[in-house]
């Protein structure tokens with residue numbers, strides 16, 4: 619048994635020693651991607667993420683896990699624009715206040731978003747984004763995840779690249795949790811990108827949406843090529859931490 623373990627260890631080391639796998643494969647570049655660690659500055663939100671507004675965007679226990687310490691982000695796009703704007707003003711989150719708030723639910727217009735902190739982008743490096751999602755999908759579903767790339771241009775940080783990962787199509791019920799996985803390569807299309815942020819986004823139809831387990835990992839260019847050919851991988855999930 620000991621010898622067997624030793625052989626496995628050797629095999630693992632050999633695998634990581636292969637050029638292209640020397641990067642610590644599997645390391646999640648999204649800090650607190652499982653959303654489980656509270657922000658020491660604000661106990662109502664996860665560390666290394668934007669502060670949730672506590673109404674449209676809420677940091678709560680996983681709705682389908684017995685582990686109450688397994689946290690997720692929940693969006694509620696049923697709330698009207700007027701209500702959202704009033705709430706944002708009340709808590710001092712003026713950044714997203716629209717000048718002409720409507721009675722309609724926020725799903726009809728802007729939707730709701732939630733950002734990670736910045737993540738460095740390496741030149742000539744391909745990545746894989748993976749996340750868990752629960753919510754209405756299908757032809758009418760508009761919720762998705764973005765990765766947005768930034769560069770310092772003319773003295774300002776500007777968004778110069780982005781990619782979208784859709785949590786659909788998927789077979790089965792619309793409200794099932796699913797794990798979405800998709801490759802991307804920021805500097806292939808925008809050489810100047812030096813950092814990226816993940817943006818969780820929920821919109822139409824007016825409903826509740828959940829996100830969890832956001833992972834960005836480095837992959838080889840060969841894996842990127844294969845991933846592009848295959849397209850997004852979406853699998854239903856039923857087991858939760």
Ligand SMILES: [Ca+2]
Pocket residue numbers: 652653654680688689690830831
């Ligand atoms: Ca979690």
